[in-house]
Amino acid sequence: MTGDDEADGQAPALSEAQLAIMRVVWDRGEATVAEVWKALAAERTLARNTVLTMMTRLEEKGWLRRTAEGRAFRYAAAQPREQVLGGLVGRLLDTAFGGSTEGLILTLLKERGVSRDEAKRIRKLIDEARKTEKE
Amino acid sequence: MTGDDEADGQAPALSEAQLAIMRVVWDRGEATVAEVWKALAAERTLARNTVLTMMTRLEEKGWLRRTAEGRAFRYAAAQPREQVLGGLVGRLLDTAFGGSTEGLILTLLKERGVSRDEAKRIRKLIDEARKTEKE
DNA sequence: CGAAATTACCTACAGGTGTAGGTGTTGGCA
DNA sequence: TGCCAACACCTACACCTGTAGGTAATTTCG
Numbered sequence: 554m555t556g557d558d559e560a561d562g563q564a565p566a567l568s569e570a571q572l573a574i575m576r577v578v579w580d581r582g583e584a585t586v587a588e589v590w591k592a593l594a595a596e597r598t599l600a601r602n603t604v605l606t607m608m609t610r611l612e613e614k615g616w617l618r619r620t621a622e623g624r625a626f627r628y629a630a631a632q633p634r635e636q637v638l639g640g641l642v643g644r645l646l647d648t649a650f651g652g653s654t655e656g657l658i659l660t661l662l663k664e665r666g667v668s669r670d671e672a673k674r675i676r677k678l679i680d681e682a683r684k685t686e687k688e
Numbered sequence: 689m690t691g692d693d694e695a696d697g698q699a700p701a702l703s704e705a706q707l708a709i710m711r712v713v714w715d716r717g718e719a720t721v722a723e724v725w726k727a728l729a730a731e732r733t734l735a736r737n738t739v740l741t742m743m744t745r746l747e748e749k750g751w752l753r754r755t756a757e758g759r760a761f762r763y764a765a766a767q768p769r770e771q772v773l774g775g776l777v778g779r780l781l782d783t784a785f786g787g788s789t790e791g792l793i794l795t796l797l798k799e800r801g802v803s804r805d806e807a808k809r810i811r812k813l814i815d816e817a818r819k820t821e822k823e
Numbered sequence: 824c825g826a827a828a829t830t831a832c833c834t835a836c837a838g839g840t841g842t843a844g845g846t847g848t849t850g851g852c853a
Numbered sequence: 854t855g856c857c858a859a860c861a862c863c864t865a866c867a868c869c870t871g872t873a874g875g876t877a878a879t880t881t882c883g
Contacts, residue, residue: 565839566704568839568840568841569701569779569783570840570841571840572783572784573783576783576784576786585860586860586861587859587860599841599842599843600842600843600844601843601859601860602842602843602844602861603841603842603843605860605861605862606840606841606842606843606862607840607841607842609861609862610839610840623849623850623860624848624849624850624859624860624861625859625860625861626860626861635795635798638784638785638795639795639798639799640799641780641784642780642792642795642796642799643799643800644704645776645777645780646796646799646800648704648707648708648711649707649711649773649776650773651711654796654797654800654802654806654810655806655809655810655813657777657796658793658796658810658813659813660770660773660774660777661777661781661789661792661793662789662813662814662817663770663774663817664774664775664777664778664781665778665781665789666817667789667814667817667818669818671789671790672814672815672817672818674790675789675790675793675814676811676814678790678793678794678797679797679802679807679810679811680807682797682798682801682802682807683802683804683807700869703869703870703871705870705871706870720830721830721831722829722830734871734872734873735872735873735874736829736830736873737831737872737873737874738871738872738873740830740831740832741870741871741872741873742870742871742872744831744832745869745870758830758879758880759829759830759831759878759879759880760829760830760831761830761831
């Protein structure tokens with residue numbers, strides 16, 4: 554799979570602020586500007602209009618989809634979280650780690666460490682992943 | 689700690705093209721614009737001046753350091769690769785995965801799969817990381 | 824010696840991003 | 854029923870990124 558390794562190639566990848574918005578939308582399934590704004594404003598101050606502008610742009614670029622609902626809009630993610638994050642990670646993997654999965658994981662572990670429990674669960678992930686072994 | 693340099697994590701994070709340059713510099717320890725240009729031009733076409741501009745900007749922002757050498761400059765990374773990549777990964781981890789190491793690894797495995805050999809080596813990494821277990 | 828090459832610097836520009844003010848519309852409530 | 858709050862839209866702006874042309878200094882080679 555992923556035969557289209559470069560199909561979406563030039564998607565400029567979401568920036569951090571954009572990702573923050575997407576995260577809220579993904580978490581809720583769908584959301585209005587006001588909802589996203591409230592969620593983000595809980596962490597840092599920013600104007601409602603900022604969120605509005607960014608969501609409008611995300612919609613224009615196909616990251617979000619919206620449906621009129623009364624006088625407001627209800628936004629939903631146009632692409633599943635897994636897919637977008639997968640692309641993001643793949644991109645980072647290639648650009649920063651020369652494609653080395655181990656390199657990335659090593660950095661990750663060094664950066665954050667890992668608890669006994671996590672280690673166990675991660676092992677499990679690897680076992681499962683190995684079933685769909687790559688050639 | 690971190691008392692000596694404030695150029696830590698909060699910098700806007702390197703973009704993809706910038707990372708490509710840094711990668712060349714890290715790989716060689718140090719490099720001139722011409723060297724980086726040749727390395728990058730091997731993969732895609734771009735003007736020498738593009739590389740020059742970007743490296744100058746990277747120097748201004750503290751990612752690269754340079755020393756005059758004759759009529760040219762020799763650039764070196766101002767920060768070790770591990771540190772920068774660590775910051776990058778940490779950033780992605782928090783922004784996109786809500787801090788879940790497993791989440792990132794899962795995505796990574798799904799995205800790229802893993803060969804038997806890699807799986808083995810990754811296991812080892814985890815074993816080692818667990819020694820410096822986190823609370 | 825003079826031309827070609829090399830290198831840096833200055834300048835520019837289109838497109839993206841984060842931020843937000845001002846304007847117009849509308850629905851709800853006093 | 855008239856005003857306010859909520860909402861979207863338009864506009865703007867400063868900054869960043871990728872890209873590169875033109876210019877000037879200097880080195881090197883024929």
